[in-house]
Amino acid sequence: MKRGEQSGLGASSGSSVWPVTVIVLLLLALWYIATVGLNLAWEKDVAKRAGRTDVDILELVRGTMRQERPVLPAPHQVLDEIIETTIKKKVTSKRSLIYHAGITLSSSMLGFLMGTLLGIVLAVGIVYNQALNRSLMPWIIASQTIPILAIAPMIIVVLNAVGVQGLLPKAFISMYLSFFPIVVGMVKGLNSPDISYMDLMHTYSASGAQSFWKLRLPSSLPYLFTSMKIAVAISLVGAIVAELPTGAVAGLGARLLAGSYYGQTIQIWSALVVASVVAALLVMLIGLAGDYINRRMGLTHE
Amino acid sequence: MLRGLLRAIHRKCLPVSESKSDSSVIAIENLSLVFETGDGPVHALSDIDLDIQRGEFISFIGPSGCGKTTLLRVIADLEQATAGSITVNGVSPHEARMARAYGYVFQAASLYPWRTIAKNVALPLEIMGLDKATLQRRVQENMELVNLSGFEKKYPWQLSGGMQQRASIARALAVEPDLMLMDEPFGALDEIVRDHLNEQLLQLWDKTNKTIVFVTHSIPEAVYLSTRIVVMSPRPGRIFDIIESDLPRQRSLEIRETPEFQHLANRVRDGLRAGHGYDEEG
Numbered sequence: 001m002k003r004g005e006q007s008g009l010g011a012s013s014g015s016s017v018w019p020v021t022v023i024v025l026l027l028l029a030l031w032y033i034a035t036v037g038l039n040l041a042w043e044k045d046v047a048k049r050a051g052r053t054d055v056d057i058l059e060l061v062r063g064t065m066r067q068e069r070p071v072l073p074a075p076h077q078v079l080d081e082i083i084e085t086t087i088k089k090k091v092t093s094k095r096s097l098i099y100h101a102g103i104t105l106s107s108s109m110l111g112f113l114m115g116t117l118l119g120i121v122l123a124v125g126i127v128y129n130q131a132l133n134r135s136l137m138p139w140i141i142a143s144q145t146i147p148i149l150a151i152a153p154m155i156i157v158v159l160n161a162v163g164v165q166g167l168l169p170k171a172f173i174s175m176y177l178s179f180f181p182i183v184v185g186m187v188k189g190l191n192s193p194d195i196s197y198m199d200l201m202h203t204y205s206a207s208g209a210q211s212f213w214k215l216r217l218p219s220s221l222p223y224l225f226t227s228m229k230i231a232v233a234i235s236l237v238g239a240i241v242a243e244l245p246t247g248a249v250a251g252l253g254a255r256l257l258a259g260s261y262y263g264q265t266i267q268i269w270s271a272l273v274v275a276s277v278v279a280a281l282l283v284m285l286i287g288l289a290g291d292y293i294n295r296r297m298g299l300t301h302e
Numbered sequence: 303m304l305r306g307l308l309r310a311i312h313r314k315c316l317p318v319s320e321s322k323s324d325s326s327v328i329a330i331e332n333l334s335l336v337f338e339t340g341d342g343p344v345h346a347l348s349d350i351d352l353d354i355q356r357g358e359f360i361s362f363i364g365p366s367g368c369g370k371t372t373l374l375r376v377i378a379d380l381e382q383a384t385a386g387s388i389t390v391n392g393v394s395p396h397e398a399r400m401a402r403a404y405g406y407v408f409q410a411a412s413l414y415p416w417r418t419i420a421k422n423v424a425l426p427l428e429i430m431g432l433d434k435a436t437l438q439r440r441v442q443e444n445m446e447l448v449n450l451s452g453f454e455k456k457y458p459w460q461l462s463g464g465m466q467q468r469a470s471i472a473r474a475l476a477v478e479p480d481l482m483l484m485d486e487p488f489g490a491l492d493e494i495v496r497d498h499l500n501e502q503l504l505q506l507w508d509k510t511n512k513t514i515v516f517v518t519h520s521i522p523e524a525v526y527l528s529t530r531i532v533v534m535s536p537r538p539g540r541i542f543d544i545i546e547s548d549l550p551r552q553r554s555l556e557i558r559e560t561p562e563f564q565h566l567a568n569r570v571r572d573g574l575r576a577g578h579g580y581d582e583e584g
């Protein structure tokens with residue numbers, strides 16, 4: 001990995017602060033405009049039913065950001081809700097988003113770990129065995145073409161039937177999604193050493209295991225960490241999706257589901273925002289770990 | 303060609319057990335290598351006859367496509383001949399490779415970027431399973447030998463191209479082979495560094511009395527280093543001429559100004575030209 005490729009999420013140098021701020025402000029502005037646009041109809045309706053025809057447009061606009069169940073909540077409403085359900089609630093409370101995020105996080109982390117291990121094992125098999133390469137790869141690709149929403153309930157039901165409950169079924173969905181980028185990245189990484197590096201191992205009459213541990217595996221690490229960034233984000237998606245068909249009572253997915261049952265759009269949006277913040281933090285963590293490993297291995301030059 | 307034929311006949315007349323003298327490190331007879339490609343067979347090597355004695359410094363020189371690198375790779379068991387016979391230390395190249403009979407230096411330094419220089423030099427020793435003390439002693443000795451002491455903890459990218467190549471030579475030497483196979487090791491370096499490393503390599507050869515097989519496309523380099531120069535020509539890759547050097551074993555860079563050196567260089571140049579001319583006619 002070269003110097004320029006360092007994760008943009010990690011370090012924010014002085015020159016990148018302004019562009020990022022401008023983009024965030026622009027997005028917020030767009031969000032507010034959309035809030036007004038989408039909620040205005042309801043606001044007009046309310047005014048009409050109250051028999052008022054002389055409502056000030058400013059009052060209408062203000063109203064669009066105060067609705068209890070808006071089509072699209074305003075950013076500050078979402079922020080208020082998040083503050084209300086994180087800082088101001090005890091972590092153990094059923095209404096704390098931190099509690100729910102923790103539930104989802106634990107199963108997605110378990111699934112991410114299982115997916116990473118599975119991905120590495122499959123990649124090693126594929127790289128070292130031609131038959132596995134030809135037989136496994138099509139199935140691995142096919143597995144990812146099935147919509148996860150369709151297969152998630154099936155997996156939950158089947159696992160439930162054989163007595164697997166709790167964290168594991170959700171973790172399985174996460175694994176199902178996250179092993180794929182690991183396999184693809186690791187196959188590429190394990191095959192990445194230069195021919196001369198491989199020849200060198202040959203001249204030492206190194207065993208297959210020795211070339212694996214001393215050459216192929218170290219060469220693959222940058223690829224592994226790049227894949228893990230993708231895998232960790234989608235494993236969170238997997239855990240959330242897995243909570244939807246199970247009628248789970250806890251977890252970010254459960255919050256989304258409950259929110260949609262009762263038309264609590266603010267609750268839905270705050271769960272979404274928290275989910276994406278958690279995902280961003282996870283990707284950042286993996287990115288930092290990857291940078292550290294690359295530096296330790298002398299692959300990043302400073 | 304004629305000389306090779308004579309030698310082959312001569313050898314056939316001798317009893318089998320004596321066909322290779324004790325001091326012969328590499329014995330190649332009638333060796334050919336044909337690559338099967340989509341465009342039909344490519345004759346990379348054709349009818350190679352060569353005997354390399356212990357302690358020799360022998361260079362393969364020729365234009366690209368003449369098979370000099372391929373021949374070196376056959377000796378190293380990185381390619382397999384399709385016809386003829388070859389022995390390295392009296393056994394097949396495969397057995398020689400398994401016994402770690404040679405050190406191989408590639409055109410690129412091929413240091414592993416995630417290992418420090420000392421760890422790179424230690425790589426073959428780790429694979430050989432040496433104990434820690436022996437390993438460290440050998441790393442230290444060989445880094446000293448190529449004047450890299452003090453750079454143990456540096457990473458390859460922190461070193462210049464010439465230093466990287468010296469590290470890769472130290473890595474090959476650490477195996478303590480009697481035979482060194484070097485494939486244009488200084489080809490990518492600038493002239494000044496190259497001269498310097500040539501001088502150091504000669505001193506090293508003189509000190510250690512190893513057999514060195516050296517691939518190059520530089521006439522001065524081949525003449526300066528070698529006790530024998532194998533001139534090769536392309537399509538099919540074959541030995542065009544073998545030139546014995548009468549230069550003294552200990553040489554300084556100034557020897558390149560002498561008439562003897564110029565004479566040898568001219569013979570090599572003529573050989574290369576003739577080999578090429580033949581190629582253009584055909």
